[in-house]
Structure formats: structure tokens, C-alpha cells
Amino acid sequence: MTPSGLEHAVAARFAAFTDPYVxxxxxxxxxxxxIDHTLRVLGIAKAIVQAEKLPEHLALACHLAALMHDVGRFPQYRQYRTFRDTVSANHAGLSVRHALREKMLEGATVETRRLVLGAVYLHNKRTLPRLRSAGMDTVARVVRDSDKLDIYQVMIEHFSQKNPPHPEVALDVKDEPGAYSSKVIEAVLRRKPGDYEDIVYINDFKIMTIGWLYDLNFRASCRMLHERGYLETLFAGLPKDTLLNTLREHVRADLAQRLEGA
Ligand SMILES: [Fe+2]
Structure with missing residues (x-):
């Protein structure tokens, strides 16, 4: 099967898998x-793959992994009626299990399957250590960046209340416009990802999302983040004080440096 033939086949299997749920x-x-999230993540992954000029076999694995990464969300929501892994099941594990059970990767080589399933399994880990397999490392990082870039959009729409509250953003947090937690902002100032457990206020969520900059792996991802203005939009929705101004300056400088490829 040609790479594009296989990609079409997997996309068709994904549609067939999700149809009964919808x-x-x-x-x-x-x-x-x-479903919409998955298709947008696929679009973003394709853009990163192209901008980073990845070789064909990695490009294919990135596209398939993007399509497969949230397959587990469907059985998860049907069984538990939540997208929160902590109170249900690890959805990345479910994605791997169901992709295998439904033979969604039939026609792919053993190596492609390994890359795809590995990246799917690793997509929601809090941090990703450098992997020994360079191919797997690249595919996992493309999927993680693509997923994050789409979640930025989802979060921003949620915060702006353009959409009614929806189950994709499970915000069990206090809505106090002027409040945020020092633990979360300190983590981001140290260029570390924030911890979901430290989140108390809506602003903590915004600050943590800003900190995802430090978890983006490709210059193409940083460029998209910049072009879409996500960080500035998030800062605009935060209180104005000295500490947040400092954070803004730090983050702006770091993003500029990433865009230059430093
Ligand atoms: Fe996911």
C-alpha cells in the first residue's frame, strides 16, 4: 500500500470507528x-511535518499517530461519561488498545506500527524524556505539539465564553478574576510545566497553558503559536500586576529566541 493509500484507509477506519458513537x-x-479535535490535530501535524521537512516514513507515522491519538476518548466517555483520566482511565492506553483491537493500522509495516502506537501511548505524558529511538522521539513530539496547539484554541474559546461550557475542558476550578496560585506561576517562570494538581483558579489554568511553550519541540510549532497569537490572548485575559508582567516579558523573550532557532 502507498503511504497516501494507507493514510486514506486509516482515516476511513477512524470514521467507521467513531460513527456509531456519534x-x-x-x-x-x-x-x-x-472527532473535530482529531482532524484539526492531523492538520497541524501535517503542517509541522512539512515545515520540518521530515522524511516520508516519519511523515506517515506522524499523520497516522495524529489520527489515532484520541481513539480511546470514545470508549472512555461512553463508559465513564468524563474525559478526565484521573477519575476514569488513561485514554492514551485505551487508544492503543482499541487501535489494535479494531486493526486500524492494518497494511502498515511493523516499524510504522511501532512508531504510531508508541507516539499515541506517549502523547499525554506530562513530560517526555529523550527517547532512545530517534524516529519514535520525533513522531511523539510532533503529535504532542499538534495536540497542544489545538488545545490552546479550545482553551481560549472556553475562557472567552464564546462556547458554552463543554466537557472537553473540565474546569473544576474557582472563577475569581484577580486570583492565581504562586506555585503555578513559579513553575512557568522556571520554564517548567505546571502541575494540574496545583490548579485552584481559572487564571492558574491560563498560566499553565502559557507554560506549554516550554514543552513545544519544533520551531514550526513555536511559529504557529506566535502567528495565532495564543500567548498574547491568554495574557490579555489575566490580571495586570508586576509578577505577571515579569512572566510576560520572560515568555515573550523566550518565544522570540525559539523563533530565531536559538
Ligand atoms: Fe489525548
Whole structure:
């Protein structure tokens, strides 16, 4: 099978897998969100792959992994009616299990399957250590960046209340416009990812999302982040004080440096 033939086949299998979930009465809205998210993540992954000029076999694995990464969201939501892994199941593990069970990667080489399933399994780990397999490392990082770049958009829409609250953003947090937690902002100032456990206020969520800059792996991803203005939009929705101004200056300088390829 040619790479594009295989990609078409996997996309068709993904559609066939998700169709019954959307057709069942009740939760079509939640499932539709995940389908749309997946297709946007695929689009972003394609853009990164192209900008970074990845070789064909890695490009294919990136595209397939983007398509497969949230397959587990469907059985997860049907069984537990939540997208919160901590109170249900690790959805990345579910994605691997269901991709295998449904033979979604049939026609792919053993090596491509290894890259795809590895990247799918690693996509929601809090941090990713440098992997011994350079190919797997690249594919996992493309999927993680693509996923994050789409979640930025989802978060911003949620914060701006353009959309009604939806289950994709499970915000069990206090809505106090002037408040944020020092632990979260200190982590980002140290260029470390924030911890979900430290989140108390909506602003903590915004600050943590800003900190994802430090978890982006490719210059193409930073460029997209910059072009879409996500960080500035998030800062605009935060209180204005000295500490947040300092954070803004740090983050701006770091992003500029990443864009230069330093
Ligand atoms: Fe996911």
C-alpha cells in the first residue's frame, strides 16, 4: 500500500470507528468535539511535518499517530461519561488498545506500527524524556505539539465564553478574576510545566497553558503559536500586576529566541 493509500484507509477506519458513537442518542456533542479535535490535530501535524521537512516514513507515522491519538476518548466517555483520566482511565492506553483491537493500522509495516502506537501511548505524558529511538522521539513530539496547539484554541474559546461550557475542558476550578496560585506561576517562570494538581483558579489554568511553550519541540510549532497569537490572548485575559508582567516579558523573550532557532 502507498503511504497516501494507507493514510486514506486509516482515516476511513477512524470514521467507521467513531460513527456509531456519534449516531447513538445522547452524547453526540462530546464525541463530535473529539472527532473535530482529531482532524484539526492531523492538520497541524501535517503542517509541522512539512515545515520540518521530515522524511516520508516519519511523515506517515506522524499523520497516522495524529489520527489515532484520541481513539480511546470514545470508549472512555461512553463508559465513564468524563474525559478526565484521573477519575476514569488513561485514554492514551485505551487508544492503543482499541487501535489494535479494531486493526486500524492494518497494511502498515511493523516499524510504522511501532512508531504510531508508541507516539499515541506517549502523547499525554506530562513530560517526555529523550527517547532512545530517534524516529519514535520525533513522531511523539510532533503529535504532542499538534495536540497542544489545538488545545490552546479550545482553551481560549472556553475562557472567552464564546462556547458554552463543554466537557472537553473540565474546569473544576474557582472563577475569581484577580486570583492565581504562586506555585503555578513559579513553575512557568522556571520554564517548567505546571502541575494540574496545583490548579485552584481559572487564571492558574491560563498560566499553565502559557507554560506549554516550554514543552513545544519544533520551531514550526513555536511559529504557529506566535502567528495565532495564543500567548498574547491568554495574557490579555489575566490580571495586570508586576509578577505577571515579569512572566510576560520572560515568555515573550523566550518565544522570540525559539523563533530565531536559538
Ligand atoms: Fe489525548
Amino acid at each position: 449516531s447513538a442518542p445522547g452524547d453526540a456533542f462530546a464525541f463530535r468535539l473529539k
